[in-house]
Amino acid sequence: MTSTNKKSVLVIGGGAVGAIAALNLDLGGLAVVTLVLRSNYEAVNKSGYDFESCDHGTVNAWKPSVVRNTIPNITRESLPPYDYVLLATKNIPDIPPTVVDLIAPALPKNNTHTTLVLLQNGLNIEKPFLTSHPDTPVLSGVSLIGSAEISPGQIIHDEPDKLFIGAFPHPSIPSTTLSALAQNFVAIYSAAHKTQCTHSPNVLHDRWKKLVYNACLNPICALTGLDTGRIRLADGALEALVKPAMREIVEAAKVCAGVELEQGIVQWTIDMDPLESYLKPSMQQDLEKGNFIEFENLLGEPLREGRRAGVSMPTLEVLYGLARAVQWRSKEARGVVGVPRRQ
Numbered sequence: 385m386t387s388t389n390k391k392s393v394l395v396i397g398g399g400a401v402g403a404i405a406a407l408n409l410d411l412g413g414l415a416v417v418t419l420v421l422r423s424n425y426e427a428v429n430k431s432g433y434d435f436e437s438c439d440h441g442t443v444n445a446w447k448p449s450v451v452r453n454t455i456p457n458i459t460r461e462s463l464p465p466y467d468y469v470l471l472a473t474k475n476i477p478d479i480p481p482t483v484v485d486l487i488a489p490a491l492p493k494n495n496t497h498t499t500l501v502l503l504q505n506g507l508n509i510e511k512p513f514l515t516s517h518p519d520t521p522v523l524s525g526v527s528l529i530g531s532a533e534i535s536p537g538q539i540i541h542d543e544p545d546k547l548f549i550g551a552f553p554h555p556s557i558p559s560t561t562l563s564a565l566a567q568n569f570v571a572i573y574s575a576a577h578k579t580q581c582t583h584s585p586n587v588l589h590d591r592w593k594k595l596v597y598n599a600c601l602n603p604i605c606a607l608t609g610l611d612t613g614r615i616r617l618a619d620g621a622l623e624a625l626v627k628p629a630m631r632e633i634v635e636a637a638k639v640c641a642g643v644e645l646e647q648g649i650v651q652w653t654i655d656m657d658p659l660e661s662y663l664k665p666s667m668q669q670d671l672e673k674g675n676f677i678e679f680e681n682l683l684g685e686p687l688r689e690g691r692r693a694g695v696s697m698p699t700l701e702v703l704y705g706l707a708r709a710v711q712w713r714s715k716e717a718r719g720v721v722g723v724p725r726r727q
């Protein structure tokens with residue numbers, strides 16, 4: 385295959401998840417990868433990434449074809465439109481800029497060429513794009529991966545990259561077209577034969593299933609400061625917090641999306657990682673680093689869907705209120721909001 389047959393892929397976000405995706409796409413040889421970085425740009429541009437990876441072994445000083453610290457404006461820079469734009473940043477809609485504003489310069493006007501791939505968690509993440517770019521096909525990437533960036537450009541990858549790709553339903557693009565785009569992306573991603581990337585058409589099933597963890601254990605660990613092992617040991621936490629929250633998600637999945645999650649999904653999710661791994665979910669890691677948390681798409685959207693459908697979600701209501709207040713605390717710390725001073 386000549387290089388002209390390669391697909392051009394713009395990967396936005398090169399943290400622990402985006403870097404592995406970019407590496408994997410590059411190694412497969414079917415993609416020319418441009419990677420947009422922010423905080424780790426200096427380190428990666430100078431020395432490349434170093435990976436210790438369960439899928440790829442030790443890889444040192446790796447860089448994709450192009451590394452940038454800005455989103456390309458394809459109009460201003462006269463660049464051909466990308467075949468795929470893969471978004472692997474955190475999704476924090478309550479903090480500007482929104483992901484829609486972020487990627488806008490990289491998409492053609494009234495785009496029909498570029499397929500968007502959202503490698504992000506949570507519910508309804510495609511909705512803003514269907515409004516802002518109504519002709520753009522949008523794919524869902526649900527990733528089960530254990531990886532961390534321990535310092536800029538240094539990636540430890542200790543749980544295999546398992547990626548489920550499917551198309552979000554689209555009001556005007558035929559499902560056969562969407563399905564072909566999803567399968568093409570799976571082929572490009574799988575070409576290195578290092579990871580498990582599968583076409584999984586039931587996007588809502590995959591997303592609700594992951595919410596059993598992400599809307600429940602993730603914020604509960606963040607808010608209590610207890611990792612997924614300690615929350616299982618903590619007095620009463622599973623029965624009072626974790627299981628009720630998970631049962632609310634299971635019910636909402638059924639009522640809102642017609643998604644019947646597997647029997648035993650609650651206990652399965654609790655037991656997913658060995659207790660002794662004492663893993664910290666992403667929101668807990670983010671809070672400890674003083675970062676904003678992704679609570680709106682992980683917790684707010686399933687709660688709002690459930691409310692609209694009349695599902696009783698008392699545990700998630702409280703978790704959402706607490707998460708929102710904690711986010712406000714981070715906003716004040718970062719100067720995004722201020723408090724009135726005594727006159």
Ligand SMILES: *[C@@H]1O[C@H](CO)[C@@H](O)[C@H](O)[C@H]1NC(C)=O
Pocket residue numbers: 457458459460488489
């Ligand atoms: C991209 O650049 C063009 C030309 O300079 C400008 O008009 C346009 O607003 C830019 N697009 C975005 C989304 O920033």
Ligand SMILES: *[C@@H]1O[C@H](CO)[C@@H](O)[C@H](O)[C@H]1NC(C)=O
Pocket residue numbers: 493494
């Ligand atoms: C883009 O779409 C809008 C709304 O559908 C339309 O009014 C406009 O003419 C289109 N522009 C181009 C360049 O096709």
